[in-house]
Amino acid sequence: MTPEQGPPGPVHVRARGWGWRHAGRKAFAARGLDLEISPGERVLLLGASGAGKSTVLHALAGVLGANDEGEQEGELLLDGAPPAEARGRAGLVLQDPETQVVLARVGDEVAFAPENLAVPREEIWRRVGRALDDVGLDLPLDHPTTSLSGGQKQRLALASVLAMEPGLLLLDEPTANLDPAGVIEVRDAVVRVLESTGATLVVVEHRVAVWADVVDRVIVLDAHGGVLADGEPGEVLTQQAPRERLAAAGVWVPGWQPEIGGRMPDGGGETLVTARELTVARTRRGPAAVHELDLDVQEAGALSITGPNGAGKSTAALTLGGLLRPRSGTLRASAELAGTADRDPFRWRSTQLVQRIGTVFQEPEHQFLTPTVADELEFGPLRVGGVVDRERIAEVAERLRLTGLLKANPFTLSGGEKRRLSVATMLATAPRVLILDEPTFGQDALTWAELVTLLRELVEGGTAVLSVTHDADFIAALGGAELRIADGVGRVVTR
Amino acid sequence: MSTDHLTPVLTGRTLVRANPVSKLFAAAVITLALMSSIDWVSAVVVLVCEVALMPLLGISVWGLFRRIWPLLIAALIGAYGTALLAAKTGEVLLELGPVLFTEGSVAAGVAVGLRALALALPGIFIVLTTDPTDLADALAQKLRLPHRFVLGALAALRLVGLLMEQWESLGLARHARGVGSDRSVSARIRNLLGQSFGLIVQAIRRATRLATAMEARGFGGGTRTWARESTFSPLDAVVAGVGLLVAGGAVTAAVLACTWNFILS
Numbered sequence: 001m002t003p004e005q006g007p008p009g010p011v012h013v014r015a016r017g018w019g020w021r022h023a024g025r026k027a028f029a030a031r032g033l034d035l036e037i038s039p040g041e042r043v044l045l046l047g048a049s050g051a052g053k054s055t056v057l058h059a060l061a062g063v064l065g066a067n068d069e070g071e072q073e074g075e076l077l078l079d080g081a082p083p084a085e086a087r088g089r090a091g092l093v094l095q096d097p098e099t100q101v102v103l104a105r106v107g108d109e110v111a112f113a114p115e116n117l118a119v120p121r122e123e124i125w126r127r128v129g130r131a132l133d134d135v136g137l138d139l140p141l142d143h144p145t146t147s148l149s150g151g152q153k154q155r156l157a158l159a160s161v162l163a164m165e166p167g168l169l170l171l172d173e174p175t176a177n178l179d180p181a182g183v184i185e186v187r188d189a190v191v192r193v194l195e196s197t198g199a200t201l202v203v204v205e206h207r208v209a210v211w212a213d214v215v216d217r218v219i220v221l222d223a224h225g226g227v228l229a230d231g232e233p234g235e236v237l238t239q240q241a242p243r244e245r246l247a248a249a250g251v252w253v254p255g256w257q258p259e260i261g262g263r264m265p266d267g268g269g270e271t272l273v274t275a276r277e278l279t280v281a282r283t284r285r286g287p288a289a290v291h292e293l294d295l296d297v298q299e300a301g302a303l304s305i306t307g308p309n310g311a312g313k314s315t316a317a318l319t320l321g322g323l324l325r326p327r328s329g330t331l332r333a334s335a336e337l338a339g340t341a342d343r344d345p346f347r348w349r350s351t352q353l354v355q356r357i358g359t360v361f362q363e364p365e366h367q368f369l370t371p372t373v374a375d376e377l378e379f380g381p382l383r384v385g386g387v388v389d390r391e392r393i394a395e396v397a398e399r400l401r402l403t404g405l406l407k408a409n410p411f412t413l414s415g416g417e418k419r420r421l422s423v424a425t426m427l428a429t430a431p432r433v434l435i436l437d438e439p440t441f442g443q444d445a446l447t448w449a450e451l452v453t454l455l456r457e458l459v460e461g462g463t464a465v466l467s468v469t470h471d472a473d474f475i476a477a478l479g480g481a482e483l484r485i486a487d488g489v490g491r492v493v494t495r
Numbered sequence: 496m497s498t499d500h501l502t503p504v505l506t507g508r509t510l511v512r513a514n515p516v517s518k519l520f521a522a523a524v525i526t527l528a529l530m531s532s533i534d535w536v537s538a539v540v541v542l543v544c545e546v547a548l549m550p551l552l553g554i555s556v557w558g559l560f561r562r563i564w565p566l567l568i569a570a571l572i573g574a575y576g577t578a579l580l581a582a583k584t585g586e587v588l589l590e591l592g593p594v595l596f597t598e599g600s601v602a603a604g605v606a607v608g609l610r611a612l613a614l615a616l617p618g619i620f621i622v623l624t625t626d627p628t629d630l631a632d633a634l635a636q637k638l639r640l641p642h643r644f645v646l647g648a649l650a651a652l653r654l655v656g657l658l659m660e661q662w663e664s665l666g667l668a669r670h671a672r673g674v675g676s677d678r679s680v681s682a683r684i685r686n687l688l689g690q691s692f693g694l695i696v697q698a699i700r701r702a703t704r705l706a707t708a709m710e711a712r713g714f715g716g717g718t719r720t721w722a723r724e725s726t727f728s729p730l731d732a733v734v735a736g737v738g739l740l741v742a743g744g745a746v747t748a749a750v751l752a753c754t755w756n757f758i759l760s
């Protein structure tokens with residue numbers, strides 16, 4: 001058996017009038033792309049949501065699919081060959097660390113790609129060792145992949161791709177789902193890898209600041225096809241015209257923050273929910289996540305729950321939201337919040353809960369229940385009383401810019417629209433407490449600003465807003481108290 | 496709900512080292528012997544051998560019970576049903592209105608219950624002592640099953656565990672939207688259907704993403720090498736031999752005891 005080996009060294013990329021339309025779609029996902037990327041160049045690929053960044057990346061990785069999955073125009077070549085024929089030359093790391101793990105053990109996971117490329121056995125294990133070294137994962141080869149942190153999983157995904165010895169490294173928002181420590185961890189691993197392999201890099205990321213110092217070229221895709229700006233980071237990111245256009249497209253340009261409306265909330269009022277010595281756990285028998293929390297959730301107050309990935313922030317939030325059974329300690333709703341219901345939020349029925357505490361999950365799709373946006377908005381009120389307050393719903397839709405989308409299927413919306421809808425569905429039943437799990441993950445700057453403005457206004461209007469978040473700008477914009485969770489203990493910090 | 500029953504906790508060190516193919520072989524011959532006759536002697540012989548081999552699993556009786564209690568109940572129900580319905584021969588043991596147990600029907604019931612247990616235990620042995628990755632390696636390298644199929648199944652097996660987590664968070668997400676914890680049965684059924692549909696949607700999305708990640712790592716090509724070599728050792732001859740011995744012993748004992756009743760005769 002002869003191992004399938006492409007020409008070694010960094011890859012040269014060329015696109016000529018390239019475009020791609022997914023099967024069954026009217027519009028092209030990307031179109032009119034003319035590009036030349038020299039071997040070893042490090043490129044940051046930017047563009048508004050829907051400009052086709054991921055499509056370009058997937059095309060370069062050769063995973064867009066065959067002709068029946070879409071229509072291609074023009075040409076896209078890696079070292080003069082179509083990506084599908086250059087198997088193993090390009091390595092792609094995706095956004096979500098959870099969905100990329102194939103096998104159960106760290107060593108096997110890294111060995112998977114070279115196995116597929118029919119690399120001889122001894123060579124595979126040599127590559128596995130080197131790839132894990134390069135990304136700085138110092139773990140035994142039989143370490144279970146499930147017990148890794150988000151940052152570790154992303155570095156493992158990187159190592160798995162490196163074991164192919166690719167000449168082109170493709171990263172699709174590799175740090176969007178990570179905490180700040182994880183972001184730096186992965187970024188530094190990429191830099192180390194590039195220094196040792198000299199591979200060509202194309203990275204897509206909303207948060208430009210993370211990569212601006214690492215890349216030597218920034219390419220901005222135009223949502224209407226083609227390239228909007230192309231040049232050195234200093235040039236593209238500091239010049240007035242491209243900066244403004246990037247900002248208008250929702251790209252996080254370094255040193256710029258989108259404009260936020262509303263007032264900075266000041267201190268809370270009456271306590272709505274009280275937690276005392278509250279110990280929370282994800283499962284009934286599994287280990288406890290956070291021990292003995294003491295906390296007051298106040299009306300017209302913001303509270304941010306922070307801490308590293310896997311610290312138990314979401315578990316704490318879901319428990320405070322009456323969704324998970326407390327392991328021990330007490331969780332009490334105020335008499336005013338509880339009304340006719342029990343004082344223990346965990347014992348509330350779904351219909352009682354939705355009028356009192358709204359919880360917006362990290363994955364908006366988990367909470368979509370109906371075929372249209374309008375039905376989604378009316379669903380909660382219908383469940384509660386059978387009567388729909390059309391005015392309130394129209395107001396919520398207006399406020400979250402969903403009025404034009406009322407007939408659309410929730411699953412077909414863009415990421416930002418899905419996020420706005422998931423918040424809107426919760427507001428439809430006017431709960432006094434709103435809990436959001438990572439509301440700004442992977443959002444572009446425009447959606448981010450809209451969300452922050454809306455939450456500020458809600459707090460001002462008397463709602464208690466609890467957010468699980470890593471986002472320092474978000475915390476600063478909302479103010480209020482911060483619950484820092486680390487090593488199973490939560491501490492409330494007030495500023 | 497927890498996923499720990501699906502993730503194999505490999506306990507029996509000795510059997511873990513054996514090649515999955517030899518374990519499958521041993522289980523197959525035992526199953527074949529049990530399937531060819533319905534009598535209590537062969538079932539008892541197999542069951543006694545299996546119980547005698549249990550220390551190899553390196554698991555406490557309680558730990559084993561926690562994993563197999565549904566099987567015990569199923570075996571009991573099977574035995575009860577057979578005793579109730581089988582031909583009423585021999586002396587009457589118990590008569591309560593229409594419920595009639597005789598020596599013959601009870602013997603048939605016991606035979607069916609023991610047989611069900613004896614049939615199920617080899618599977619338990621394999622699950623408790625086989626790493627899925629090793630199994631995939633062995634199936635592809637030793638039995639030459641197509642690698643796309645084997646690795647696809649292996650990846651899918653991992654997704655099953657993740658889906659159980661997803662089911663729980665879907666339930667919470669829906670509860671937060673005001674669905675769930677209804678009193679009426681029809682509303683509960685509707686909710687269950689809705690949640691199942693949601694899970695299917697999530698499963699397809701997850702599988703699609705995983706497929707992309709696998710394809711991006713060169714999966715799906717023609718030839719492939721294996722980082723881990725699946726090998727046979729003397730231990731495998733022993734495992735296969737014990738399987739043959741148990742199966743042969745059961746058949747011989749039943750024939751000698753004149754209880755052998757071949758299903759095809």
